Amino acid sequence: MALTPMMQQYLEIKRQAPDAILFFRLGDFYEMFFEDAKLASRELEITLTGREAGEPERIPMCGVPFHAAENYISKLIEKGYKVAICEQVEDAKATKGLVRREIIRVVTPGTVIEGSMLQEKDNNYLVAVSELKPNQYGMAVTDLSTGLFQAAEMAGPWALDSLLDEIARLSPRECILPEALRQQGKVADTLRSLPSTILTILPEEYFALESASQVLQEHFSSTDISACLANAALSTAAGSLLQYLLETQKRQLTHITEITTYSPKAFMILDTIARRNLEISKSLRDGEKKGSLLWVLDVTKTAMGGRLLKSWLEQPLIDPAKIEERLDAVEELVNSLLLRQEVSESLKHIYDLERLTARAAYGTANGRDLLALLSSLQKLPIIDQTLQNARSSLLQRMRGEFDTLEDIQQLLISALAENPPVSLRDGGLLKEGFHxxxxxxxxxxxxxxxxxxxxxxxxxxxxxxxxxxxxxxxxxxxxxxxxxxxxxxxxxxxxxxxxxxxxxxxxxxxxxxxxxxxxxxxxxxxxxxxxxxxxxxNQVAAEVSRIRRTASLVAQVDAIVSLAEVAARQGYSRPQICHDGIIDIKEGRHPVVELTLGPGGFVPNDTYLDHQTERLGLITGPNMGGKSTYQRQVALLVLMAQVGSFVPATFANIGIVDRIFARVGASDDLTSGQSTFMVEMFETKQILDHATPKSLVIIDELGRGTSNLEGMAIAQAVIEFLHNQLGCRTLFSTHYHELAELEGILPGLTNYATAVKEKGNDVAFLRKVVRSKASKSYGVHCAKLAGLPGKILQRASELVSQLEHHQQATREVVAGKGQVAVAAEEQLAIFSEKHSDELIEEILALNISNMTPLEGLTYLDKIQKRLREN
Known part of the structure; x- marks a missing residue:
């Protein structure tokens, strides 16, 4: 039997969107058929039914009401699916036979514009990547919901690493790639590590330079994009991204008015490992905002300000003049409570200007959206008036650029009803007297x-x-x-x-x-x-560039007010920015831990690093002594200072840092089959490959995943390389307290330790970093604090005493030389004199480099007993 005409129409349209779930409009419902119906019924938990379609058996079918479709689409998008919306494009009453239908839009995770599907203070990024040739890549990124459109080029021997770090920073909801790039191992691994990112693979023709350039020229015909067009890598990435947007959205995107080009090198570089370990915008525990630096600093009143502050934390400045200018603005607001409160109060009533304007230009804004826009615009004169009293150069310049958009206000005041309905087809949209x-x-x-x-x-x-x-x-x-x-x-x-x-x-x-x-x-x-x-x-949409510029200024004011409010509330101080590379912090505190513990609960610490005699601080001490918190604290204070924020310290002198590296903690990577030790080695390699003399490196407990002998050897070799070859400012913590002997051998290394107070059998960790070195690790005491059973603690203490006794015995045997290998050689000489061939062969067969200290001491003890017996 032949399919019915309507089902033939459905299949023809479905072929236009094979990778999307087709929402096919029938009356007051969107219907899905065949495999789409099975998939949607399972994911949306709705009933799967059947429909006569001309085939011997009923075909699978399910549907959702038209008025509730947004909720169902949102659920599918959240799960990573794409949805093609097919509408009737003819009046059914005026048409004889089958009504013509067309796909009017394809909604993908990266092209969402509806407010109900978006997080207020998070951008919804869509990224496209092109490879011009080996070691030259173009990347374009957009947030369709705000109109942002940026492009960057990565070139040189480490271009791929730079590209992947940028993708990880953006954490896009969708990433567009050519097939050849997806097959690269590093790219696949990075994208696999971003669980919220879906991949869209486009044919190679999307990334052809000629067609990409043509798309850009047609869209930005009234804008100068010559800088972008002159760079082939930028053009192919930006053109492919724009082409994808035009094909999925089926309309002109008038709110995308400009391309902004940038270089990642214009900011402090933070690789994926550092972002994760420093918990800049997400906590390590559960990936949520709470427990991160952003959680501490974000008291912004607007969604725009929240998004901007997050981007500031992810891209700290490296230009001292720009840092000082931002610090001046923060300081003025810290010192002027009245000015801060006035601006903050007016910001409370401003909605998301960027996304409201984007929806107006996109053609989806309803009456309530424009009413929210009007309400926001009415607060702009208050902010403008308040900023007249500002004295800092940044706030003054922003005030000079401020556009209160009064003409748009008057249009909306005269046109909009006081309480318009959600639907545009219910009437009641316009005010009495407008027309x-x-x-x-x-x-x-x-x-x-x-x-x-x-x-x-x-x-x-x-x-x-x-x-x-x-x-x-x-x-x-x-x-x-x-x-x-x-x-x-x-x-x-x-x-x-x-x-x-x-x-x-x-x-x-x-x-x-x-x-x-x-x-x-x-x-x-x-x-x-x-x-x-x-x-x-449409009149509002025609002014999209003006509104977006003002929205950008509002966001900046909001972010600066937020930094000032937190600084005043938490007692932060203004950092000094210097050019000599010195990092000098007095009574520094970890911003997140301090806020969690409450007033007076955090023990502050000092820090001093330079490029000369104190460029590497070696920190020893027990695992629960606070080494890791201290290291993260220093890195976060440097980052905050270069963002333009005040810092939790009584004094801070910060020499500009080009990159922060943070190898902290132990974790394995199950998806790639890498052990804890391999992850440590990979992260260490990243540091050694990319660190410069201007970088700040923090490394915590390196070399724990192998034998003590090898672990200590690797840790020492890395310390020597950082000290001798790279010369970067480094904080290196370790439980190998024997490495403290390097002070005096390496002229730029200084010993520090976390202070411990012992009283009888009780030990207190003071959380204080002092100029000293640790002599033991206090592992049994840490186990006691963790609540291990008493019998285990008692037995562990006995074993520690035995091992200490063996160590003392070994020192006596080797006459103070203290090395297992030397002791073995001396024993070998003794046995040689007695012609004990059997024991000589046994000792020669030993693999000393793979023996742990305990195994070596045990074997020496065995030899010692045999000597006494003889």
Whole structure:
């Protein structure tokens, strides 16, 4: 059997979006068929039914109501699916036969614009990447919901690493790649580590330079994009991204008005490992904002300000002049409580100007969106007036660029009703007096309804039918309803319209006349209001560039106020920015831990690093002594200073850092099959490959995943390389307290230790970093604090005593040389004299480099006993 015409139409349209779930409009529902229906019913937990379609068996089918579709689309997008929306593009009443349908938009995770599907203070990034040649890549990124469109080029021997770090920083919801790039191992591994990112693979022709350049020129015809077009890598990435947007959105994207080019090297570079370990915007524990640096610093009042502050933390500045300018603005607001409060109060009432304007330009903004836009614009003069009192250069310059957009305000004030409906097809969008014909039609409809209101009473009196009712439905229009028991009282001029089980519905010539008047007026009114509202929305969209510029300034003010508010609240101080590379911090505190513990709960510490005699601080001490917290604290304070924030310290002198590396903690990578030790080695390699003399490196507990001998050797070799070859400022913590002997051997290395107070068998970790070195690790005491059973603690203490006894015995045997290998050689000499060939062979067979200290001491003890026996 042949498929029905409608199902043939469905399959033809489905072929246009094979990788998307097709929402096929049928009346008041979006229907899905075949495999799409099975998938959607499972993911949305809705009933799977069937439909006759001309085939022997019913085909799978499910559907969702048109008015609730956004909620269902949101669920599918959240799960990483794409949804193609297919609408009727002809009036069914005016069409004979099958109504024409078309895909009007493909919604993908990276092209969401609806507010209900977005996180307020997070960007929804879509990234496209092109490879021009080995070691030269182009990357373009957009947030369709705000109109942001940026492009960057990565070139040189480490271009791929730089590209992947940028992708990880952006953590896009969707990433567009050519097939050849996806097959590169490093790219695949990085994208696999971003669970919220879906991949879209496009044919190679999307990344052809000629077609990409043409798309860019056509879209940005009124904008100078010569810098982008002159760079082939930028052009191919940006052109492929724009082409994808145009094909999926099926409309002109007038809110994307410019391409901004940037270089990652213009900011402090933070690789994926450092971002994770420093917990800049997400905590390590659960990946949430709480527990991160952003959680501490973000008290922004607007969604725009929240997004900007997050981007500042992810891209700290390296230009001292720009840092100082931002610090000046923060300091002014810290010192002026009144100015800070006035600005903060006005910011509370500003909605998301960027996304509201984008929806207006996109053509999806409704009456309430424009009302929110108006409410926000009305607060701009207050901010403008408040900034007149600012003295810092940054705030003054922002005030000079500030546009209060009063013409747009006046347009919206004159046009918008006070409480418009959500739907644009329900009327009630426009204010009384905005348009004379709208007012006339409203009067006609209102007068007709007033006549209707009195009709029921008049007809009851005229006919004597006390139960008579006036009603309305969309199929039959207005009617007079009479119960069957009163049909004998119905006048002759009543005309039957509909028969029910217990009643009859009638119409009169007079009612029919008013029905035409009312319904005609209402239909014309809804259509006219809709068209006029679209005109108003288009006028707003025409000013998208102006509104976005002002929105950007509002966001900057909000972010600066947030930094100032936290600084004042937490007692932070202004850092000094220096050029000599010195990092000198007095009484520094970890911003997150301090906020978690509350006032007075955190023990502050000093830090000093330079490029000369104190460029590498070696920190020893027990695992629970606070080494890791201290190291992270130093890195975060440097980062905050270069963001332009005050810092939790009584004094901070910060020499500019080009990169921060943070190898902290132990973790394995199950997805790539890498052990804890391999992850440590990989992260260490990243540091050694990319660190420069201007970098700040923090390394915590390197070499734990192998034997003590090898672990200590690797740790020492890395320390020597950082000290001798790279010369970068480094904080290196270790449980190998033997490495403290390097002080004096390496002229730029200084020993530090976390202080411990011992009283009898009790140990207290003071969380204080002091100029010293640790002599033991206090592992049993840490185990006691963790709550291990008493029997285990007692046995562990006994074993420690035994091992210490063996160590002392070994020192005596080797006459103070203290090396297992030397002891073995001396024992070998003794046995040689006695011609003990068997023991000589046994000792020669030992693999000393793979023996742990415990194994070596145990073997020496065995030899010692045999010597005494002889």
């Amino acid at each position: 004379p014909e709208v007012d006339q039609l409203r009067t006609a409809a209102r007068d007709g309804k007033a006549w209707l209101a009195g009709l029921e009473a008049r007809e009851k009196e005229r006919t004597g039918i006390k139960s008579l009712k006036v009603g309305f439905n969309k199929v039959f229009g207005y009617y007079l309803e009479v119960t069957r028991s009163n049909l004998n009282l119905v006048p002759e001029y009543y005309q039957r319209r509909q028969t029910l089980a217990n009643a009859e519905r009638f119409i009169t010539p007079e009612l029919k006349e008013y029905e035409s008047l009312i319904l005609g007026a209402e239909d014309r009114l809804v259509e006219l209001e809709y068209n006029l509202f679209v005109e108003v929305r």
